[in-house]
Amino acid sequence: MINHTHDPALRSWVPSAQHIGTDFPIQNLPHGVFRRRNQGESFRGGVAIGDEILDMQSTVAAGVFSSAVLPAARAAARDLLNDLMAMGPAAWHGLRGELSRLLRTGAPEADRLRDCLVPQDQAEYAVAARIGDYTDFFTSWQHMVNAGRVFNPDAPPLPNFRWLPIAYHGRASTVEISGAPVYRPAGQQRAPGAEAPEFGPTRRLDYELELAVWIGAGNPRGHAIQVDSAEQHVFGLGLLNDWSARDIQAWEAMPLGPFLAKNFLTSVSPWIVTMEALAPFRCALPRTAEDPPTLPYLHSPSLQGLDIQLEAALLTLRGGSTEMPLSRSSFRHCYWSLAQMVAHHTEGGCSLQSGDLFGSGTQSGPGDREQGCLLELSRGGQQPIRLTNGEERRFLEDGDTVLLRAWAERDNAKRIGFGECRGTVISYSTTAS
16 A cells, blocks of 8 residues: 555655666665675675665664564565565565665664665675575466467467466576576477477577566465455565577477476566555556456456566677667556466465565567567567667577666656666587586
């Protein structure tokens, strides 16, 4: 719900929190895990504010938190945020309210907390939670249609897409923080018309523009989470790039879905934006009169989507530091809500755990250059896209760096952002044993 922490007029005593275009004004306050670079420190929890990180260990030691909020603050200071995630919405809400009070202009604790700030450009980050399981969803109608036209052009749209949130289980052990190298994977591929497959590095390496959904409190096995309360089990959102090898995927995905094509790396951004911070950016789900009725276990009149802008850009070796846009879309096009993803995931008896990770699936929109991956943008490599420096891309080349960004903005609300998620492609020859 909207409350005083969302007030667009609210200002912080941290100067950079007022900078135009900052991702991290006082209305955001996302959580992450960090340490100072090259200082031999242990990782610990922090909260982003402007260009700084509020070191939660130091802040707890400063004795500024009330007794009611102190357990959540201590959990937010640990090197993994699973305990904070498990505490649930009441604890998250209380901590957010106290952080907002401590960081706003005029807070009497400001002088005591200035030494608790660490510049973000002096920090390195870790994955914020111990991930028990990772599930990647398939929730964008446009992505489903566009990808289907590439992989199976004669087939109609998937008949189950409008009835349930499609997903598959991914590999949690290779979920890594933004900046981790993207080693070009190898696997089996079969060229069109060839009798036998060959083994080698992928020639069709791709990015996928997704949101990371971090699960908070879980559920016992056999006890499904009801859709009306499902979003209370979501701690927050970040960015996610589920790197994909499209030629390997096309051969191995029959009949069970991708395997080596996607398990080599999934990148996540450092900061987790809480669901409470995103409250001003609710929107209707994209439904039309042509859509079938939602089955009762997935239906609730309170279901909403989120209007979050999503962007992918590319840095190339030839282009240097010049960022070139690839695609831009919005999460408002996502066909299924977060609550429906959570409810459906548990309906068969599955138990979720704090720190579990969902990928939203590639997010694509209906317009030009709104496609969330190169598979769609280049029509499976048939139509290369031209970059602003004159280069062309069908798929990613060695040395390419993909940057994902996201933000939410609307009238009468403060713009908040997600930071970035990046990865640079390393050639297969430098890593093959």
